[in-house]
Amino acid sequence: MAEQKTKRYLELQMEELKAAHAEAEGEENNSAPTKNTRDNSKNAEIAKMYEDAAEYEEGLKAFEEELEIVNANALKDIAAALIQKFPNEERDYAQELQTILEIGWAHLVEVEKTHPKEQLELIKETEFNDVVEKLNTAYPDYNGDFEADVRNFLVKRWENLIAITKEHLKEELAEIKTTGLKPKYVKRVYEQFHGIVK
Secondary structure, eight states: OHHHHHHHHHHHHHHHHHHHHHHHHTOOOOSSOOHHHHHHHHHHHHHHHTHHHHHHHHHHHHHHHHHHHHHHSOHHHHHHHHHHHOTTOOOOHHHHHHHHHHHHHHIIIIISOOSOHHHHHHHHHSOGGGHHHHHHHHOTTOSSOHHHHHHHHHHHHHHHHHHHHHHHHHHHHHHHHTTTOOHHHHHHHHHHHTTOOO
């Protein structure tokens, strides 16, 4: 078995040498494309199959890193930590955090009816970094924990993003399987085709 692999490897090397030598001498073979050209176009097709899955994997990794930051930092430091970790992102993390909080609190006020509307108004008027402090000052008798409530909204948001991304990735991999190829093989071809070293 090892001899066959070695023999095949040597044959491939010989073909590559012949192709390189033919190009060096300026020979043109118009009758049929070379094996490398056929392989490259085939690899391009296979690599294209994995593009969406690769994007989902990249997004999943980013969401998981963002969730770690949300869990590891004080609420007032989350936006700055996200910006520091992802300086090339075009997202406005401070606004995103504020929006998540407003939507979550609106649910508590309007749907569950467990919190007064005044709290939601105060949240809308306050910067995200100061919201817990202002809520604690305005509602000292609150029997919950504002910081825990706010963090809970953020954690749920990122957990939902992670779950959705995993589901999309799973669908992409299932679609690859329907072609008769294994997702690991397609991923390896994608990485080789794009020069990704892991």
